[in-house]
Amino acid sequence: MEIAQEQDGDVMIVRLSGRLDSSAVSTAEEGLSAATVGQPPRVAIDMSGLSYISSAGLRVLLVLAKSVQQREGKLALGGLVANVHEVFALTNFDKVFKIESDLTSAVAAVR
Amino acid sequence: MLSFPEEIVLLLLDETRGAFVPLPESVFAIVMSGAALMDLELRNRIDTDPEKMTVVDRTPVGDDILDDVLVGLGKKSAHLDITDALYDVALSAEDYRVWALNRLIARGILREENGRHLWVFRTRRYPIIDDTEQQEVRARLRHLVMSDEIPDPRDIVLICLVDACALMGVVLSEAELQPATPRIEQLRKMDLIGQAVTRAVSETEAIIKFAATTM
Numbered sequence: 341m342e343i344a345q346e347q348d349g350d351v352m353i354v355r356l357s358g359r360l361d362s363s364a365v366s367t368a369e370e371g372l373s374a375a376t377v378g379q380p381p382r383v384a385i386d387m388s389g390l391s392y393i394s395s396a397g398l399r400v401l402l403v404l405a406k407s408v409q410q411r412e413g414k415l416a417l418g419g420l421v422a423n424v425h426e427v428f429a430l431t432n433f434d435k436v437f438k439i440e441s442d443l444t445s446a447v448a449a450v451r
Numbered sequence: 452m453l454s455f456p457e458e459i460v461l462l463l464l465d466e467t468r469g470a471f472v473p474l475p476e477s478v479f480a481i482v483m484s485g486a487a488l489m490d491l492e493l494r495n496r497i498d499t500d501p502e503k504m505t506v507v508d509r510t511p512v513g514d515d516i517l518d519d520v521l522v523g524l525g526k527k528s529a530h531l532d533i534t535d536a537l538y539d540v541a542l543s544a545e546d547y548r549v550w551a552l553n554r555l556i557a558r559g560i561l562r563e564e565n566g567r568h569l570w571v572f573r574t575r576r577y578p579i580i581d582d583t584e585q586q587e588v589r590a591r592l593r594h595l596v597m598s599d600e601i602p603d604p605r606d607i608v609l610i611c612l613v614d615a616c617a618l619m620g621v622v623l624s625e626a627e628l629q630p631a632t633p634r635i636e637q638l639r640k641m642d643l644i645g646q647a648v649t650r651a652v653s654e655t656e657a658i659i660k661f662a663a664t665t666m
Binding site: 361362363365392393394395396398399402403405406409426427430431432433435436 | 492493495498499500501507508600601602603604637638640641642643644646
């Protein structure tokens with residue numbers, strides 16, 4: 341899995357690509373915790389390059405969402421591919437996260 | 452911090468009598484199995500997706516129950532069906548109950564009391580000496596269910612296990628239980644092994660009910 345970040349005004353944009361599973365947990369945890377430095381954090385995650393997510397990957401995102409909520413920040417995910425969206429729906433994670441069709445909408449949602 | 456097998460054994464003990472709350476053995480076996488598998492999941496030894504469960508790390512965690520489960524899973528193929536794994540581990544659930552009880556006694560949370568009922572039948576009770584953990588878990592789960600707070604992964608597992616044992620009634624009052632049902636359903640679906648536990652428990656209860664009505 342690869343993770344890239346860029347700052348767009350007060351929003352931190354994170355791009356995830358590849359597979360987010362147990363082998364990618366440490367990389368994802370490190371990258372995502374670095375993305376929540378803002379006070380309050382505003383984070384938009386581009387999921388369009390993410391082809392697979394397992395339970396371990398979902399947990400990483402859940403911990404991030406909880407951390408953002410505790411600091412009264414905002415988090416949105418954009419551009420989920422069909423099979424990843426399916427996993428979110430199956431596990432009710434789509435009710436926990438703000439999910440937008442693409443990154444532009446995700447950025448707008450956290451502004 | 453207690454392991455999930457220890458947590459579920461503790462939550463199943465009636466704090467006033469020190470006896471286990473009534474639960475069919477087959478349901479207990481599934482719940483205990485789910486507790487062990489979800490614990491290994493949170494310790495990054497297994498990973499799941501909607502299709503399969505995979506052992507991703509066979510390094511022992513230093514817990515007799517979890518390591519026994521891990522060794523058993525490691526003997527099978529790399530990719531497992533979650534429900535098959537659940538039923539396989541459930542075969543050892545009674546041993547795991549005894550191991551968990553012994554550990555809770557060793558930690559000073561429970562004590563074992565042997566006695567007799569009607570001067571004839573041997574009885575064994577496990578009065579709770581230190582109920583801090585039990586009360587903390589109940590308070591945390593109650594807060595989570597009654598709020599919109601994002602759960603942490605550990606609380607999702609506990610909700611799955613408590614709900615599978617039909618123990619939400621000890622966490623919430625009768626008046627709170629009904630309105631909280633949609634939130635409980637939302638939370639318990641958030642773990643794939645937890646979903647398999649809920650399905651397996653429902654199927655088992657249906658079989659027990661069917662058997663009871665046709666005998």
